[in-house]
Amino acid sequence: xxxxSQSPSNKVTEKGKDVELRCDPISGHxxxxxxxxxxxxxxxxxIYFQGNSAPDKSGLxxxxxxxxxxxxxxxxLTIQRTQQEDSAVYLCASSLARKGLNFGPGTRLTVL
Amino acid sequence: QQQVKQxxxxxxxxxxxxxxxxxxxxxxxxxxxxxxxQFPGKGPALLIAIRPDVSExxxxxxxxxxxxxxxxxxxxxxxxxxxxxxxYFCAASNGILTGGGNKLTFxxxxxxKVEL
Numbered sequence: 001x002x003x004x005s006q007s008p009s010n011k012v013t014e015k016g017k018d019v020e021l022r023c024d025p026i027s028g029h030x031x032x033x034x035x036x037x038x039x040x041x042x043x044x045x046x047i048y049f050q051g052n053s054a055p056d057k058s059g060l061x062x063x064x065x066x067x068x069x070x071x072x073x074x075x076x077l078t079i080q081r082t083q084q085e086d087s088a089v090y091l092c093a094s095s096l097a098r099k100g101l102n103f104g105p106g107t108r109l110t111v112l
Numbered sequence: 113q114q115q116v117k118q119x120x121x122x123x124x125x126x127x128x129x130x131x132x133x134x135x136x137x138x139x140x141x142x143x144x145x146x147x148x149x150q151f152p153g154k155g156p157a158l159l160i161a162i163r164p165d166v167s168e169x170x171x172x173x174x175x176x177x178x179x180x181x182x183x184x185x186x187x188x189x190x191x192x193x194x195x196x197x198x199x200y201f202c203a204a205s206n207g208i209l210t211g212g213g214n215k216l217t218f219x220x221x222x223x224x225k226v227e228l
């Protein structure tokens with residue numbers, strides 16, 4: 001079946017602009033996660049959704065970052081007033097309860 | 113504070129050899145330990161995972177060894193192949209058994225290269 005999809009695959013933006021990153025999870029997966037992967041680094045947790053609610057948003061690095069999920073499906077990660085340190089690969093994952101995470105291919109964000 | 117420490121950072125193994133990657137954790141509440149494999153330009157893919165009630169799990173050429181008292185776990189890739197060349201991440205979480213979120217804490221990754 002179809003896996004997790006993310007769009008765009010690449011995004012280049014100028015410092016100070018807002019960006020929206022989209023995630024389409026596997027159908028039926030109730031849990032959705034956003035992670036960030038910087039060059040040569042591990043994966044950094046950002047936020048977790050169960051259905052449409054976000055019981056854990058402890059990893060969001062600043063109030064410039066926000067995320068929402070609608071209809072228990074699609075999620076959007078928004079970064080306002082982007083900074084160069086926001087450049088990274090943003091990964092989305094989904095899962096069923098008590099199962100492993102299925103990651104999408106990621107969105108590579110470059111802030112000039 | 114890094115909760116999952118992974119080593120080595122990079123590893124070169126000859127074809128047919130054994131690749132060993134080690135991880136150590138600090139949080140004794142962790143109860144789920146997966147390994148992920150990532151190829152360039154792709155998202156990480158779940159390779160194999162273990163719960164703390166067993167000391168070893170084997171799937172094909174991949175084996176996880178788990179030492180609860182030492183708070184360490186490792187991935188062994190037997191008969192390593194060039195197609196195994198990728199970045200490997202260990203991870204840990206404490207949500208899998210409670211039915212809650214499976215929030216993973218990742219190690220920093222190991223770049224494995226298997227040479228002919």
